[in-house]
Amino acid sequence: MNSGAEWPQKKLTVGLSPASVPKSGSGFDLAVACAVLGAAERIDPRRIADLMMIGELGLDGRVRPVRGVLPAVLAAAEAGYEQVVVPEQTAAEAALVPGVAVLGVNSLRQLIAVLAGEAVPEEEPREPGRPDPMLAGLALPGSGAAAGLASRPADGGGPLPDLADVAGQRAARTALEVAAAGGHHLYLKGPPGAGKTMLAERLPALLPPLTRRESLEVTAVHSVAGVLPPGKPLIDTPPYCAPHHSATMPSLVGGGNGLPRPGAVTLAHRGVLFLDEAAEFSGRVLDALRQPLESGHVVVARSAGVVRLPARFLLVLAANPCPCGRHSLSGAGCECPPAVVRRYQARLSGPLMDRVDLRVGVEPVGRRALLEGAAGGEPTAVVAGRVLDARERASARLAESPWRLNGEVPGHELRTRWRPEPGALREAERDMERGLLTARGLDRVLRVAWTVADLAGHDRPAAADVALALQLRTGVSRGAVPVGEPV
Known part of the structure; x- marks a missing residue:
């Protein structure tokens, strides 16, 4: 083997208990390999009896990162484990859990040496031009870029946009403040270019920083989805998620093949879910929001099992008043027949809109206000x-x-x-x-x-x-x- 250990010359049976719990992914590789080495007496089985091990093994013996390290370590702590072994790249993420000693390893050879009390071998550098497979991008099947999902943890990079940049829009600014203060869902209606998206992007910065418990919740969700910001193991500010209007049901509420995976409503947990061009979303997809809006979680059932995912978010809907977009609040300039306007606005169903507390019309900013900028507007x-x-x-x-x-x-x-x-x-x-x-x-x-x-x-x-x-x-x-x- 590439790790300096030989395969035992006897029959081995690997069992993952309990059998009733569905299992998937490569995170079991490291634990299975150590169990085999323990059975071969290459390492002392007593040394691994109380260890929780998470990691994928490459053919070269390297230990590679996997998704969901933080929730796995949290579960290990609840089960009474005090020591965990994880890939070196995710050691900082695992260390967020108090009361658990974390050992980060780069290879199986390195772990064998640690468990055997031998000198830890130096790792060979990765081949030039060969990026770490984990850092190369872990897109969530059915929801990432392929589904037009723009997910941004608020601490994901660069300063957040400031409310002082918004010219005019006094009523909409008030609605943003009320929404942030009371956790009220918001609907912005107005023609293209009026500033609906600009306003929604400034809402996450109005929300208070996450508590320690909320940070662990949000970080665990993003860890499972494989979208944690590089070098930032703990998300401590509210996330912002803006799926494209072509998003499917699994990409919005969760799903996929096998065990269900988090969708946009879960990636926006404790943050803001912004649906731009809301009337262009599928009615079936929009109505699926009704359950999480009421309960703060979403239950996704698949043949492989049922998953209950957190989904307590602040919803912001933005829509044009009609298909042409020129049906302003005064109705001037619109070429759409009244029946077409009514059908377009009816795409947002009554039961969904009944759960939205704030409804604000956003008019285009006048030339004078635009030229003067947002002088005097509160930051x-x-x-x-x-x-x-x-x-x-x-x-x-x-x-x-x-x-x-x-x-x-x-x-x-x-x-x-x-x-x-x-x-x-x-x-x-x-x-x-x-x-x-x-x-x-x-x-x-x-x-x-x-x-x-x-x-x-x-x-x-x-x-x-x-x-x-x-x-x-x-x-x-x-x-x-x-x-x-x-x-």
Whole structure:
């Protein structure tokens, strides 16, 4: 063998227990090889009895990286293992798990020497021009570049775009702030070039940094998908995922052959999922979002097994008002017949849109505002500070409940346990009488009103907070003052 060990001259049977658990991938190679060497008495079986070993073996005896090292080590720690052996390239990722000693190895020969107490051999350098197969790119089948998936962990490279770059768009900026503060899903509608994508790209930077637990969750997901940023084993800022409108069901919610793999909704866990040109997505694909939007996870069943994947994300939908894109809020310049416009807008189903709290029209910026730039517009750091303060207020109020964000609180709790100021809902009640607002819509308005109140520093939503919430929910101006501006 290339590792200096001979194959034992006897029959061996390798068993992977329990048999009821589906097994796939090359991550078992290192453990199986060590078990064979233990059976051949090349190494002491007692030395490997309490070791968790993860890694792929090449024909040259090198130990190669595999996907999912972090969740595997987390599972090992929960099972009581205190020592793990992993490929050298993923040792930093494995070391994120506290209480587990990590040994990174480059080859089976090196591991044999360590276990036998011998001098560790120096590794030969990799052949020039031969990149590491792992670092050459681990695309997720069915979801990566082939499916038009743009996935960007917020710390994946370079500074994030700043909100100060956005000229005008006062209502949309307010909606972004409210969405970030309360965990509310957002719908941006407007003609091409109005700035919908530009606004959505600035939302992740408004979200607070991930907690240690959230960072491990997000990093584990990206590790399984094989899309961890090189040299950055821990993702500590919210991810941003923007699949192309041609994305398939498996690429969006997860799936593939064999055991299901993470889709865009899972890669956006604890971050932002942006669907640009939302009306161009398949209706079946869009409606598949309804389950994760409600539960925060997605269950994918395949013949090889059933997988429950995390999917608690902030959804941002962006769409043109009509096929030609010129049907502005005033209707000027559009050549589409009214029936065509109605059919186009109906592609976003009622059940899906009912789960979206904020709906904002985005008009093209005027020439004067564009030439003057965004002078006076608040930068991301200032808005993110208000978002963090509002989240802390909500977290303190919801401390005795299972929720942490206003966008998660059920409507009946808001109507009974956390009531707004007396008379604050008068305008909302009038909308209900006129048929402009449903009972479920009222619950959504209450959620947004609490977020607006938290941003304003109010103990309870006042009439002005509810008016702004109605404006953000219905898109109809109520004369409310946007967040962050003086009354």
